[in-house]
Amino acid sequence: MLPSTSRRIPVALWIWYRGGNFRGFQRQPAGPTVQEALEGALSSVGVPATIMPAGRTDRGVHARMQVVSVRLEPGDSADALARRLPERLPPGLGLVCVRVPRSFHAQWSASGKAYRYRLRLGGASDAAWAPYALDVPAEPLLQGAGRPVTPERLEELLGAAVGTRDFIAFHEKSSPRKPRTLESATLHELGGGLYEARLSGDGFARYQVRYLVGSALKVAAGLLPEAEWKAALESGEAIEGFKAPAHGLILWEVRYPPGVDPFSAGERLHPPGLPLEPPFLP
Structure with missing residues (x-):
């Protein structure tokens, strides 16, 4: 008993x-x-x-x-x-x-969560941050187009994802398919070429933040057409996205x-x- x-x-x-x-x-x-x-x-x-x-x-x-x-x-x-x-x-x-x-x-x-994704867009490599941030210029899957990722372009793309929508193109299919609200998605400079993408919403499916950040990086690098990015956001059309590595992601806050x-x-x-x-x- x-x-x-x-x-x-x-x-x-x-x-x-x-x-x-x-x-x-x-x-x-x-x-x-x-x-x-x-x-x-x-x-x-x-x-x-x-x-x-x-x-x-x-x-x-x-x-x-x-x-x-x-x-x-x-x-x-x-x-x-x-x-x-x-x-x-x-x-x-x-x-x-x-x-x-x-x-x-x-x-x-829980009423929502906030995630932060750390990434380096330039500057000298920092050993203290290496285990906790994606080094974008050194990432093999983001090379080949010869277009550097600028913070302005990356923030513009992340901002386009804000809203209530079906994010099926940006998460693991094992997660329930349903509308989710991305309340904000902004980029903040931490200094020395290090940046932080801040995403807040009412809920996130598996890998959603990593696919959103990674795919935005891929568009910013010229490796994925922006039209495909927009179609994925608006209609859930599948894209060849990029799942950003786990080591840059932090579950920052759980809201109640x-x-x-x-x-x-x-x-x-x-x-x-x-x-x-x-x-x-x-």
Whole structure:
């Protein structure tokens, strides 16, 4: 007979991780994965639970803010878990905070997500950023046209994708086909030739951000006709897109409606304990 969960305490964990340390989020036989590492650490501190994440990131994708739902045993507390869990986590995986929500589910309560994709369009290579940003001039699949990718052109193309549409041409077919809203897609200069594409929306299918950024790069490089890009956006017509490498992508934020969000505005702006070195610099 399974133990009753009626008295167990639901909590929300904000975690971060560097994707290069894991083979994706979801538990799998070939591990290590974020889920395996986190559930193992929780079990070691007296919380034998299967976690429920806001979403699952693929191998190599980083997360500044991943949210998971967990239930604690009666008598335990969010503060106590926050004190004893961090030392049990492996390198590349950390805890920002533990909060007790009102009525909350990490995935189904979410109202949207924000991703950031880091890329280098010029300047000298930086060893600190190499594992966390796509070096566009050195990417073999973006060479051959002799046209450098300019930030102005890339931002123009990304901006054209904003809106509510069927993004079937830009995501894995295993994800449900349905209208999704891309609320914003902008490009920001970080200095030294490094840029950051910021995409925010109500939800993203598998590989959607990577295909949108990668295919926009391909058009900007003159390797994919802009007419095909527009047709893919407007009608879902298939294109020979480019899936940007995982190492440049970060799950930046998971959003929840007011009254449901377990995290304060201050915590979101300045996450306690979040590493400031790459890839989590603002």
